[in-house]
Structures are given as structure tokens and as C-alpha cells.
Amino acid sequence: MYNQAKKCALVTGADRGLGLSLARDLAKAGWQVYAGRILSEYTLLDDLHKDYLNLIPVWLDVSKPADICLIRDRIAQDVGYLDLLVSNAALMGGNGAAELGGVNPIDFDAMELSFRINSLAAPLLVDILFPLLEKGNMKRLFFTSSEISSIKLMHRTGDMRYAMTKAALNLGVRMLHNSLRPLGYTFRLYQPGWMKRVQPDGTRSESGNVDPDDSARVALSLILEERPDEDRLILIDRFGHELAF
Incomplete structure (x- = not known):
């Protein structure tokens, strides 16, 4: 029999940033954590594994069902069940100033790949992992979204690729919520803030105004705490504010 006293999580996009910090914090809390990686130049997960044997780096391209x-x-x-899925992997690269008719044209090939990673991967992960999630006790699904996903708040002309893919993610999560909430699943849709990029050596970039460690602490509390209104899907930021989407 499996020991379901130990919680089990899969965190995608855990090479760096929010995913790395959240995977570490879950491991610190005693979880068995499978941390998805795809960036060969990053070894931060390997360093963490030396300190937390319950944090297991695994190769995972979320755009590939295989x-x-x-x-x-x-x-x-290994475990036989999954309590928590953290769908965090995202493709943010490219020119954020690209816009229709602008000096920097939109790369539609890159946009297609962004949709596969940022939007389609969420329901794909849930679908493939569903048998394991059904055996877990927690049945919690966490999705990293963005303020830029809000159709109501959108005022930009650039960065169409990231904005569209995150808006599509929100709709996908809404439909997952409609289907799975009656089965006991609970959802977290999180806006982590403009985070500083973590470099391969662990240092932070100058750009950004939020350290991933700080945002991950908020994310962990959202994951571990029950909400009184679980039947309502909300997009929430690190300050606890609800955002229109």
C-alpha cells in the first residue's frame, strides 16, 4: 500500500523562477516533489536535490504528450498518486514590443509554440495525469497566470503573444473548474507579479520588482490553505487581491 501521509506534487517549469522556489518550499514542507525541467544550462534543481532528496528533477516538455x-x-x-499539480511552465521569450503594423512584427510561429506551452499544456496535463490525481487526497490544481491575461484590464498594444496565451489559459482553467469542481477538485489561479529573472548561477536580474522566493511563499500559502468559497474560481495576486479576468 502507498503511504498517502506524504503529499505528492508535480511542478512544471521548475528550472528557475517561481517554479524552482515553489518546488523547493514544497520539498522543505515534506512533500515528494517532481520538478519539471527543460533548460539544459540550468543546474539549480540538481543543487537543490543534494539538500532535498524528496525533490526529484525530471525532464518535462509540457508541449509534448509523450x-x-x-x-x-x-x-x-514511485508513489501511485498525485495530490497537487502546479502548471507553471511558460514561454515568455521574444520581443514584448511586437505589435501589428509596428516596427517589430509579430512572430506567429513563436505565438503557436507559446499557445502549446502556455495554454494547451494545462488541460493536457490534467487529462493525462487524471488517474493519479483521482487517487490523491488533496485534488488541488494550481495554475500560474498573469495580470496581462485580463481582457477587462488590457490596455496594451504590444506583447500580444503572451497576453493571448494567458487569456486562453484562464478560459481553459474555467472549463476545467466547471468539470472537476463537482468531483472535489479545488483550483488556484495565481498572478505572481513581475518577477526578477533567475540566472543559471542563481543571481537575479535587474529587471522585475518581485523576487521569486517572495512570490512562492504566497503561492505556497494559497496551496496549503482552504478557501471558504472554493466553488468560485478567482484570479488572485500576491497581495491577496482578486483580479478581473
């Missing part, structure tokens, strides 16, 4: 199936089979063999 990769997700391999992780599903690995978790099924």
Missing part, C-alpha cells in the same frame, strides 16, 4: 506520459508512469511507479 513527455507527460513518461512522468505519469514514473509517478505511478
Whole structure:
């Protein structure tokens, strides 16, 4: 029999940033954490694994169903269940100033890849991992969104690629909520803030105004705490403010 006293989580996009910090904090709290990686130049997860043997780095390209199936089979063999899915992987690269008719044209090939990673991966992960999630006791689904996803608040002309993909993510999460909330699943849709980029050596970039460690602490509390209104899907920021989406 599996020991379900130990919670099990999968965190995607854990090479750096929010995913790395959240995977570490979950491991510190005693969780068995499978941390998805894809950036070969980053070894920060390997360094964490030396301190937390319950944090297991795994290769995971969330745009590829075959990769997700391999992780599903690995978790099924090792643990047998999954309490928490953190869908955090995202593609943010490219020119944020690109706009229709502008000096910097929109790269529609890059936009297509962004949709596969930022939007389509969320329901794909839930679908493939569903048998494991059904065996977990917690049944919690966490999705990293963005303020830029809000259609109501949108005022920009640039960065169409990231904005569209995160807006699509929100709708996908809404539909997952409609389907899975009656089955006991609970949802967290989180705006982490404009985070400083974590470099391969662990240093932070000059740009950004939020350290990933700080945002991850808020995310962890959202994951661990029950809400009185779980039937309502909300997009929440690190200050606890609800955002229109």
C-alpha cells in the first residue's frame, strides 16, 4: 500500500523562477516533489536535490504528450498518486514590443509554440495525469497566470503573444473548474507579479520588482490553505487581491 501521509506534487517549469522556489518550499514542507525541467544550462534543481532528496528533477516538455506520459508512469511507479499539480511552465521569450503594423512584427510561429506551452499544456496535463490525481487526497490544481491575461484590464498594444496565451489559459482553467469542481477538485489561479529573472548561477536580474522566493511563499500559502468559497474560481495576486479576468 502507498503511504498517502506524504503529499505528492508535480511542478512544471521548475528550472528557475517561481517554479524552482515553489518546488523547493514544497520539498522543505515534506512533500515528494517532481520538478519539471527543460533548460539544459540550468543546474539549480540538481543543487537543490543534494539538500532535498524528496525533490526529484525530471525532464518535462509540457508541449509534448509523450513527455507527460513518461512522468505519469514514473509517478505511478514511485508513489501511485498525485495530490497537487502546479502548471507553471511558460514561454515568455521574444520581443514584448511586437505589435501589428509596428516596427517589430509579430512572430506567429513563436505565438503557436507559446499557445502549446502556455495554454494547451494545462488541460493536457490534467487529462493525462487524471488517474493519479483521482487517487490523491488533496485534488488541488494550481495554475500560474498573469495580470496581462485580463481582457477587462488590457490596455496594451504590444506583447500580444503572451497576453493571448494567458487569456486562453484562464478560459481553459474555467472549463476545467466547471468539470472537476463537482468531483472535489479545488483550483488556484495565481498572478505572481513581475518577477526578477533567475540566472543559471542563481543571481537575479535587474529587471522585475518581485523576487521569486517572495512570490512562492504566497503561492505556497494559497496551496496549503482552504478557501471558504472554493466553488468560485478567482484570479488572485500576491497581495491577496482578486483580479478581473
